[in-house]
Amino acid sequence: MKEDLVLPAPREAATDGAGEPLLVVEGLRKHFPIKGGFPIRRTVGAVQAVDGIDLTVRAGESFGLVGESGCGKSTTGRLITRLLEPTSGTISYRGKDITHAGRKQLAPIRSEIQMIFQDPYSSLNPRQTVGKIISGPMEINGIEPTGGREKRVRELLEIVGLNPEHYNRFPHEFSGGQRQRIGVARALALEPKLIVADEPVSALDVSIQAQVVNLLQKVQQELGIAFLFIAHDLAVVRHFSQRVAVMYLGKVIEVGDRESIYTRPRHPYTHALLSAVPEVNLHDEEAGRRERIRLAGDVPSPISPPSGCRFRTRCWKAQDKCAAQEPPLVRLSGNRDGHLTACHFPEDPTIEGREEDIVLDPALAALEEDIERP
Amino acid sequence: MTTVTKEAGAPSPADAGAFLSVRDLHVSFKTEDGIVRAVDGLSFDLERGKTLGIVGESGSGKSVTNLTILGLHSPKFTTVEGEILLEGKELTTARESELEKLRGNKVAMIFQDPLTALSPYYTVGRQIAEPFMKHMGASKKAAWERAVEMLGKVGIPNPKERAKDYPHQFSGGMRQRAMIAMALVCDPDLLIADEPTTALDVTVQAQILDLLNDLQQEFGSAIIFITHDLGVIADMADDIMVMYAGGAIERGTTNQVLRSPQHPYTWGLLNSMPRLDSDLSAALAPIPGAPPSLLTPPSGCRFHPRCTFQDRVGGNRCVTERPPLAPDRASACHLTAEQKRTIFVEEIKPRLG
Amino acid sequence: SEGGSKGSSNNKDDEKNAERQQSGISFGDAKASTGPAAEVSGAKPGGTITVLQRDSFAHLDPGQIYVSDEMALSQLIHRGLTSYKATSDDGQKHEVVGDLATDSGQTTDGGKTWTYKLKDGIKWADGSAITAADVRHTFERLFAPFVSNGPTFIQQWMADTPGAEYRKLLKDGPYDGKHLPDSVLSTPDDKTIVFKFKNAKPDLPYALAMAGYSLVSEKKDTKEKYDKAPMTAGPYKIQEFKSGKSMKLVKNTNWDPKTDAVRHQYVNEFNFEFNKQYEDSTKAILDDSGTNATAISFSNQVDAGNLSKVLADSALKSRTVSGYQPYVGQMNINLSQPEMKSKEVREAIAYALPITPFVRAYGGTDAMEVAGGLISPTVSGYDASFDPFGKKKKPAGDPAKAKELLEKAGKVGLKLTFGYINTPEGQQYSTAMAAGLEKAGFDVQRQEIPAETYYDQVSKVKNNYDIYHTAWGADWPSASTVIPPLYDGRQIQDGASNYSHINDPKVNADIDRVTALTDPVKAAEEWNKINEYIVKDVVSNIPTAYYKQTQIAGSKIGGLVYDDVIGGVDPRRLFVK
Amino acid sequence: MLRFLFRRILGSLVILLLLTVVAFLLFFGMPRDPALLMCGKTCTPDALANIHHTLGLDKSIPEQYWIFLQGLVMGRDTFPQGPCPAPCFGYSYHTNEAVWSTLMDRLPLTLSLAFGATIVFLFVGLGTGLVAAWKRGTLVDKSFTAGSMVISSMQIYFLGPLALAILVYQTHIFDEPRYTSLTDNPAAWFTGLLIPWAVLSTIFAAQYTRMARSAMIEQLQEEHVRTARAKGMSRRFVFFRYAWRGSLIPIITILGIDLSSLLGGAIITEYTFGLPGLGRLAVESVQFSDLPLLLGVMIFSAAAILLCNIIVDACYAFIDPRVRLS
Amino acid sequence: MTSPIDIEGGGTSVVVDGEKEPKAKPDEAKQLEGRSPGQLMWIRFKRDRTGVISAYVVIFFFVVGLAAPLISKLYGKNPYTVYADERPELFDSAGVPLQPNGGISGEFWFGLEPGNGYDVFTKLLYGIRNSLMISLAVTLATVLTGIILGVAAGYLGGKIDYFVSRLIDFLLALPSQLFFIASMPVVVSLFVSPRDETPVYVRVVALISVMWVLGWMSLARILRGTALALREREFIEAAKVSGAPPGRIIRKEILPNVVTPILVQSTYMLPNFVTAEAGLSFLGVGLVEPTPDWGQMFSKAATELVMQNDLTYMFFPGISMIIFIVAFNLLGDSVRDAFDPKTAR
């Protein structure tokens, strides 16, 4: 890994200060229809994959989106890149509404929003050379950089830390980490302003993962590209993103700057999530295991999500109100600016799990009793 | 092509406490493209009731090692050399029928992907009951009851009914619980868990880890816990073995390996791993390069092409000579013990914050 | 089979057969017409015979019967006014006798008026009496539109028109109360029938013996449905008929042998099985075990593949009977095609055309004999020595001679469209024939014609083919059923049998002349002359082969005789040994 | 399940309906006039028109089609041959028989041929396939694989005549194939169909050997099979319980296709052995431009195919609970 | 976690990360041109002995087919000469060769055909030629249709997919043999044949079109599945995110990736078409005498004439067809294995 990447001079985005909202998402919904019925097939229900979320990504910032599997992270990403047609809500990019824009209308901003994918194997066409893969987007958008596309591709390869001589190779000749770099180079080819990265490192080994995270970080900081960084690994998101949103079952339940979310989470789910991450305590061997909040059961089905607060079925603080009323995403007292939480009974702003919060699986509780008895 | 130096001081087989001991294990596969040396000179011991964590990158031979213990490779394409002693009994040369008696009974296994690892055609209860019938000679009814009981034990609500379900009717976490129930149904002495939580969400992973911990206390089995997540292993293991390219490169208690690691690869792992409490101002320090191909493994120390401390060894030893792994607390590296200590304390530790 | 000497001895036999076949058939008197028929030697009653047939019977209504296998069947179930009576035990000599009629017919004016009287005691299978009204109905219904398959001779004679014009005489048949005028057909009493024609019809007794003119019950006439379930009068009646599968005949108890001079009733039952290809029936009969020992086929021959094997084995050969069929194969040259107007071209075709492919395709010389003329050995007037193009000597054709002629005509490379029947045999012989013609310098274009519609296609006046092969069999052993229908130029129309569209004034005139002759022997001679003129001078039809056939029966079948008139096994005299 | 069946049957009916349309159009595209075939030698335009009228061919094609459909559903009694109750396919032009009864006549042979052969080739083919998979890599496996490869490359029109020539004509060990009704004479039924069965089953069995073997081997590499082994289940148990179950799915898929083509009239087979089943009937119907018969056979064969499809799908559901429960 | 040492991609060429690697070692220069999956497949295929031998056998058949006129010329005969008329001394009057073994001799290597007495050797050569050409044409047409309909249905989805799928369902429900037989005359009659049209050419076209119409479904189904799976692949989404129009995606991203199933399927389809074509000729609705054809030879062989008198005739067409089909199927297996080394054999 080169320590100093050769990058073109940072462009305006990096300098004009984070703050300008680049992407504004309001009330975004995506419901996948379920076909069924008898005797004629019709829509009988919907997977409420994304159910009304609001997000703002500012220019040049990295915005993290975390949550458990199936909570709608990828769907959100794909809605924003307009791979999917939103059911309702609005997406506006630099003030322009692109919610239902067609391919032709999107053409001018296609080059500004790019995507990096999770699977380094399926995200590269096995039948194209690296050169073709990276120059593809330029070709499509008719971009003819000075010095020709090939030169630009070689530059890009260099930027992502690959040998420019690999221009004529095929994807299968690369390791997972290298493929992911090719994916990054492809995304960079159009000099985008926003990159949606859908779990770009979760398929990689730890040692490789760090290489890619570093690369992305450099790209973000030095080229001033904004990121919507989707991941389920809280530690990676913490490392990469300045602001973080936590999703649960198609909804954003908490959003805020990194500091605030990781050290002063207010939503019980965020608490649970943070405490569930297994951690190596490198320093204090005697400290033993940190107490954890254990959530029972699994995420409910997005086809028929619980009423009111969606987390209530697994929440140890749930009361009748939670079932009746959906908590709005608001700033709670004691929270920083921009730290919004959707909870009727928020936690204290700490990450320590308290004794009374620790709930066990009923079965586990029984087991533990068993063990203690003899 | 590669000069392989046999490990000088492999742990002696006479080690009385060892419940399972693996000696100089080599496993290679014949493939279209050549011979893949998936495990190359691996030795370790495991005591009763203890948990051995095996960490390593993808393709480092973790799964192969453990499948070999159970003799689950097709003999036609696989060559196994070395010894695997379970309670002093040699397994590599054991007859299939003897292995059958062991599998699921004394030694049980949990696989990584519970969806593909459970048969879609039979009910969960039946799949759990089968080994119980086979090994314990239980009647169908008794085995079914046992299966329901086990499902209850692993925390599946309403086990009586759910036992009649098929795996695809279970959620990911429940499937993994069912796998665990299946593995534990005959009260095994050794449980091999091959990345049992990798496919799961953190919250579910935490549930499963707790479950395994508690079950181990109840059943008293020894566990081999395979993972690539150091955080998980810190939670689970008594001892840790770090594998790289088919061999072990460091071994010790959890405390030793995590808090005073001695091998550049382990350092690299720790350095490249983002943690919730790590210093945000410092960038992650990845291990450069990519894991080697097992078809043409690097000569000498397998790690040398990616190692940043090679120059400190001096000479060409890293390239020509494969470092041995001493018994007990050990690391397979040509750096001197002193060098290792100082490098860790002075260069690595500060970066870990 | 082996060629050479054995073949020639065979040929001699055949010629001898032919000789007696052409000798005339006399018209029998009342005595000859009185039953019962003479016992077949060694015959005993009882037993069941299995009859293996290729085709199911499409028609059982006499008015619709015109194909040979149905004709064979009708010998057992239907009766007409006249019939052929075998006067020798070998099926070679015949006379026409009265069947339901007391004699073969009386004429007083040289053949214009014919009177028939019905016998006493003749009954339908249901026991009701057969009367003159039934006879009248039988003939009148032939004019109804739904009767479309049977013979049309008598209808045409009655209406005195060629072709299908005759129908105008009684447009819808007798069904809406209209009848033929007495000037044509009268039934003065219950037992008398009088036919009156404009011109002399000396052949009427022959014609009436055709199965197609067997009687139909007026009371039981169900029109179209009669075709599946007719009322019968013969010694057997239909007990069960599954079209395409099987048929069972049982004895008709209302049949009185004393009224029948030609039929027997030895066998208890006939079980027909259909869908038996020649190969199948031959194999089954060769097998000769179980029911196969009493199996026979009325119409199936020994198949081409097995023929030489069967004839080579004396034990097997003893179970076979063989003889000529009435058919003569001929290659028609379509005279309507401009290019075919040149006589040299036609002669070139005649010389070049190889006959061997045709013979080969149907099983070799055991099944086909190279023909010289258009009159079959079974018909009076046959002349074995007639062979104008040397086909008997050079059956593979004479391309050199043909080429010469073609060159003379300046027509080398002439395009010749050859319409052939799309059966395996047709494909085989047409290819080889084409090859032979091409050697002579023709450019032959073969065009397939589906087998099922073959005759419809080639009998169109405006067909596109230059040459095509047809076969024609005499309806009775006189060339009067060959030359006029095939070569009368006034008969050219769609669907008629003048396939080569020959319209030669001399031929037309001769036909008129010879038809009027009342002396059968003289007539036969004259017919042959027309035949020779057509082949040699007009060159519109090239004779290819006389059809022969060999049939085989199980070893327990007795009374096996090849009847020349029936053109196959005589079913009336069979018994189980 | 019931819903699924209902939906499938409904879909099949739609396909059958379309099929009749296609058959109709095909028929009218044929360059032959069935009336001409029936008209005989003295065919006049009048007679032809008359036949056209009695056959109903003088009506417009849609009208004829409508009449045909009506007949299918409600029966027709406008035929001179007699009434024609509900699934009325009419009367054959050529034989004048009711098409339905002709079909029913020919069906027993086709059924005997199809099911007889199927039973044999399933047992033999799957048996050898399983043995080969069980003994994978051994000489037995290799010879089975090679043998089945060669045999499955043979065609009925080669192996059939060969078997006939050798077993019937040259050595006279067997009788010429022929069909006798099972109820008439079971022994004759059996011996008469022996050679067709043997030939069909040989070819099919070889295909099933290959298929069963590769399906089993594929299944044996499934992870859940490995799990079963890791549980200590015996090899036989794993083989016959776990792998076998999964390998049934591809086998049943192909079996459905094969069986449906056998039931729909194995034309070449019937030709080779001279057996008058549905296949022969089909060819005859085309030969004689016999529209009612053609429609009857087409619908019948297609119904056999569709029925097999439905049964196959039902089998999937039976084998695989994922299908059953979704 | 996915293994970076991807066996399929050939672990040999995994490149170590850019930095540590010296810039283009001298011996690496030639390696810089990467190996495409196709090349890898080719390399793998070349290693498979059975596959290579089968390929040679298959090629042999094609060469024989192509060179049939030349071989016949050298051999000095053609399949149209009616030897029964040319050399009547060799036959009896029914056209059965008189010499034993179907008249095999130094002059007639494979003997003579009973009936018109064609030379079996040249007839077989031309028969192979005609059968292969027809099957090849059908395969090509089928592949094209399969690609167009299958890929369109799979990738575009929606109404097109629904329509194509129903069409496939429908065609698969047709009793195909019966349909062949019924539609052959119809198709032939579509080409109104004037006085001197070559019926052979019409027959061939009709044969090809009928087999094509009923032959494309299985491939289309497979390609639809492949396209459907490819549609979910992320590189397609990457192209979409870049604003690629559907045409380009199909051309550049989908088509190159369906080459594999097409190749594999074609190697299975072609022999099937050969046998199907032969079956039709056997039934008499395909090519007919005198056009030499494999299936028509079987049809001849199955006649009583041949079965009773000259079994030898069946030998050469039969054996050659078995060899051809076996070789082609083995080739198909090898091609599949070369593309997808993980499948078990």
Ligand SMILES: Nc1ncnc2c1ncn2[C@@H]1O[C@H](COP(=O)(O)OP(=O)(O)OP(=O)(O)O)[C@@H](O)[C@H]1O
């Ligand atoms: N095309 C689709 N049709 C129907 N349902 C869909 C579709 N795509 C996604 N879903 C459903 O929508 C929900 C959200 O899916 P999504 O892929 O966005 O989750 P995710 O948060 O990215 O999960 P993961 O971490 O597993 O990638 C899931 O329940 C998924 O099953």
Ligand SMILES: Nc1ncnc2c1ncn2[C@@H]1O[C@H](COP(=O)(O)OP(=O)(O)OP(=O)(O)O)[C@@H](O)[C@H]1O
């Ligand atoms: N049956 C086999 N044939 C050929 N190679 C194999 C086989 N099984 C495993 N390998 C190879 O052996 C090496 C070690 O594989 P193994 O499954 O033990 O890795 P792992 O450490 O478990 O990795 P992961 O974390 O991905 O599970 C890999 O390179 C793999 O490709």
Ligand SMILES: [Mg+2]
């Ligand atoms: Mg996702």
Ligand SMILES: [Mg+2]
């Ligand atoms: Mg593994």
